Amino acid sequence: MTVFQPRHRRVLAVPLGMAMATALAFLPDVSASAADTGGTTSLSAAAADGPSLSYVVNVRPGHGTSERVQKAVERAGGSVVIAYDEIGVIVVHSSNADFATAIRKVPGVDSAGATRNAPLPAQSTTDVGTPQVLSSEQVAQADAQATDGQDPLEPLQWDLPAIKADKAHEKTLGSSKVTVAVIDTGVDDTHPDIAPNFSAAQSTNCVSGKPDTTYGAWRPSAAESPHGTHVAGEIAGAKNGIGITGVAPGVKVAGIKVATSQGYFYTEAVVCGFVWAAEHHIDVTNNSYYTDPWYFNCTDDPDQKALVDAITRASRFAEHKGTVNVAAAGNESYDLAADSITDPVSPNDGTPSDRVIDPHKCFDIPTQLPGVVTVAATGAKGLKSSFSNYGLGVIDIAAPGGDSTAYQAPQPPATSGLILGPLPGGRWGYMAGTSMATPHVVGVAALIKSTHPHASPALVKALLYAEATATPCTDPYDINGDGKVDAVCEGSKNRNGFYGWGIADALAAVSR
Secondary structure, eight states: OOBOSSSSTTEEOOOTTOSSOOEEOOOOOOOSOSSOOOSOOOSSSOSSEEEEEEEEEEEOSSHHHHHHHHHHHHHTTEEEEEEETTTTEEEEEEEETTHHHHHTTSTTEEEEEESOSSOSSOOOOOOSSOOEEOOHHHHHHHHHHOOTTOOTTGGGOTHHHHTTHHHHTTTOOOOTTOEEEEEESOOOTTSTTTGGGBOGGGOEEOTTSSOBOSTTTTSOOTTSOSHHHHHHHHHHOOOSSSSOOOSSTTSEEEEEEOBOTTOOBOHHHHHHHHHHHHHTTOSEEEEOSOOSSOSSEETTSHHHHHHHHHHHHHHHHHHHTTOEEEEEOOSSOOBTTSSOEEEOSOSTTSOOOOEEEOTTTEEOTTTTSTTOEEEEEEOTTSSBOTTOOBOTTTOOEEEEOOOOTTTSOOOTTOOOSSEEEEETTTEEEEEEEHHHHHHHHHHHHHHHHHHSTTOOHHHHHHHHHHTSBOOOOOSSBOTTOSSSOOBOOOBOSSSBTTTBTOBOOHHHHHHO
16 A cells, blocks of 8 residues: 555545555654753853744633733744744744753743654655546446436445435435534635535645635645545535545535645644634534644653644634534554554654554544544445554544445446545545545535534534444455455444444434
């Protein structure tokens, strides 16, 4: 499986006909701290010059503490980008190599750390692999097989009947009063499958850590990843006689762009994304990424602890304001409930090295944060996808994310075991990964919110789990049929490490 180093949440972008889906992943590691280099701790302007980095400084919520600490930030050689006083997170730029060490000593500072290793702007490799774009002939062939009431490409969407979304659509398409936000690489709202349901007023660009509300700032450039556009279409692709159909084709969708042009999802951008969602009446967020540069953030490292603190505050703030946050589990076949995991790719914007971490103390964020719905992927046969992370007590729910057609082939007329969705520029193509499973769960959550408009985030999550189709462990799990067990599932039929509470059920979401 080809791993996409720094990028949206472990996605698999697979050319049609390839035996195995390629993994689009964000794999970080926890080696030396970027900013905590020792030396001077004086708050007078930094003596040690270093690369210009971005930091988060976490303080007690409220303007008073923030104002006092901001003055200390300036004395320590930092400049404030934005202060989110409601959650006590300050975004700072500084070229003082000792900035984090110095600012942690300031009264009122709970934690502080560099959000990256590479200087601003981050340097990055390019994508490896691209989504498989449907040809005009494939579009025409699918259209010829569509039945009355189906969008032209719906016959290729085996994932919709897998969660009974096709049956749910006979009852409702979802409410236009419900809005989901795709916190991702950007959304092409001009795509004909997305335009009818897009909410520009609830969209923004958070890449710098501060919202940019310039019209269209939420869109990806031609050189940037199509990931967010694909995700948005999976959730809310309009049922309009064009292209594909989303899981909740009647709800609104917003784009919150948080990935840099190089494909990094840094903490300050993710914090901005959650706060924006909280303050703009977003009902559900889709988080198909992990926060760079560390795949797992260890709380015994002061830099990484600060990143966990900041995003925890932001995601909890969003939930407190009424938002359900849903995140992808990842595509590395990790057992997230294991005693240890070897992370070979962190920091993905620096010099990675193998490190052994304890996933009970080192967290994939936002995936492993409290309150976040964690999603595993299944293939066309309903089994855990070969690449999907798993773990008893970590995975909450499962949904179609695709798999190699050689492992889990769909029933005709569908031909690919991957997930079909829109791509920028009015195209459609296949991708796979837990990134593709997550929008299915977000769509079902949006249907629940449509059915129960006054439901709190806690109730939406409770219904999501209660209405899921209980799925027992696959035992033994030998996905490639070579006689060797590829992963061990723990737990009961009603809750286990592969499928959590079960596979998401869209029909139950609109019927109960």
